[in-house]
Amino acid sequence: MIRPVAVIGAGPYGLSAAAHLMWRGVPVRVFGSAMASWRERMPAGMLLKSTPVASSIDAPQPGHRLVDFCADTGTTRYESDWDLIRVEDFAAYGDWFAARLLPGVEDVRVVSVDRTPSGSFELKLDSGEVFEARAVVVATGLSGLARMPYAMDRLAADPTAGGLVSHTSHHRDLTRFAGQDVVVVGAGQSALENAVLMAEAGASSVRIVARTRGAVAFGDAPDRQPRLAPVTPFGNAWSLWALSNHATRVRHLPAPARHYLVRRVLGPLGAWWLRDRFTGRVRVTEGRRVVRARARGGRPVLTLSGGGGVSAELTADHVMAATGYRMDVAALGFLGSGLRAALVTSRGAPVLDGGYGSSVPGLHFTGIQAASSFGPLMRFVVGTEYASPRLAAALSGRG
Template sequence: MIEPVAVIGAGPFGLSTAAHLRGRGIPVRVFGDPMVSWRDHMPAGMILKSTPAASSIDAPQPGHTLADYCDAAGVRRLVTDEDLISVETFIAYGEWFQQKLLPDLERVRVVSVDRRTGGGFELKLDSGELFAARAVVVATGLSGLAHLPVELAGAAVDGPSATGPVSHSSQHHDLTRFAGKELIVVGAGQSALETAALAAEAGAQVQVVSRGRSRVAFGAPPWSQPRLRPESPFGRAWSLWALSYYPHPYRYFPAQVRHYLVRRVLGPLGAWWLRDRFQDKVRVEEVESVLGADAPDGAPVLTVRTHAGATRQLAADHVIAATGYRVDIAAMDFLGHELRTRLAVSRGAPKLGAGYVSSVPGLYFTGLPAAASYGPVMRFVCGTEFASGRLSKHLAAAHG
């Protein structure tokens, strides 16, 4: 019996990779709850920042794009750059994709992955089952990677919590709980600005605190972008075009350059359509830095340094840290200790070679953990178009 490939994760990258592997005739077992991060860790009412062209999950055969889902579901087609995609629509699309191409997906959790002495891997499921896999693809998305800056930890001694003084934006699905409350949102990216707008629309008094060089700003609408620059899924710019369609050489850049580009390219910027919902409804405090946080009576107080060099204190009923995600192999505790110690890493992220394989033969990473090796496009759904076919081709050649 041929041992299967195990794909851990059922978000866009996991589903796309598994579909491509199956399209090559490779036995696959896929584990996870389809679209769970989008369903449980994104706020209700959220609109995707990406355009329809950048929001299709790549499949090995035609007929599985976002537009195809709209046709099948009998809803309005989403095809132009001005069409907005609700998170509810995108979740339904991902579930439709899974049901069409991976109907035997297993809604169980992988507890551990370890190397076997004779090659391949042994996986343990929370059902108690042990089984062997010839290769493993880690596509766990944002799970366990929420980042809380150390400056905010003083008001979150037990970690960020939706019911405590400080939380992470990924811990909120329903923002109506802040109606009538004073809320501080730390950050300047789309997550921070949209969380703030949704909370304000729910009746909260919201203040956004942006730090350092990150200033609150919004992108240009599609009809205002320069036409003489090449088009990419993220807008018209030579850098965006190159990183979207030609990420092949990215992994050869010096580590410092790669990590800088992942942070800064497509960095903090609100979507063009969010501007009117945000301005005049959310207060903005742009500061040099957050020095610390405390919650003496259960209510958080931030100490900040302004750009003029003064120190101020900002108080609220709750603070949401919309401070993104950090890849850290140490947080992927389902990977056995021996596996994690053998993995070559760069600032917590796995170093990947051709075909998304790690330094441990047979162990692959895709999605956000691959961004440090293949660039910012791996942070977005459209990255499946580049990643899934190449990963499945490499895996088929190495383990066919």
């Protein structure tokens, strides 16, 4: 009996990796609800920050790009850098991609993955099935990796606090905040767009709190990009060109440099099209850090420090953390303790080889889990074009 490769996760990276493996004749089983995070953990009305050219899920054969989906389904054509992609359309595109190339995606949860004495992997599913795979690809995206600031973590986890603090990934319908005062902690695209959507949904006031001054900023419109620099899916710059086309070389940089690139390059910055919707609707408090969060009178109270020993209090009806995600293999609870202990990691992320393989033979990671090895390209859908062919080539040679 031929043992398949198990792909855990059915978002863009999982679907793309599976498509490339199948094209190479590798038996594959894909587990997860297709595009679930995009459909369930992104706010309704959200627009993708990436341009259409940077928003296609890579496939080994032509005819499966975002523009092909638009033409096939009659969806608004997304072609120009000025076209803004609705998250609902992108989720539908992922479903279309899966239906055409991977009709056997299994909407079940992988409960556990453990190593067998023979070196294969035993997977247990919530359906009760147990089977062996010769290799495993982890492509679970951001699921379970939400980062909550330490000062807010205790209040967020307190069941008696009544959900006064949450993370952006917890919300799909922002109309629940109509008539409320909301504080959003963070200054990246997620923070700024969620703030705008809540203001547009009728929140009585929305305020951004950012640690550094000048943190709230917006990118340049397509016609204001540098003209003498190479064009990339993220903007025009030599540094972006290098990171987009030579991600494998990032692996050879010292760990501090790799983590810095992931954190800072293409980091907190609002999309150009969000500026006009933001201005006049959302208040901003910059240069303040949250040092404490507590409940008082059924409302969250934040203590803010601005340096020099000066502090202030800020009260709201709800506090939303837009503080991103942090890769940590400890959060991947389906991986057996033995597997996690055997993984060589760097700041919680698996250290990967050129084929996206970890220190455990046959255990591969792609997408955000690979960012600390291959750089910020792995944080974006366009990174499937780089990751999937390399991962599939590495796995197609395994017996």
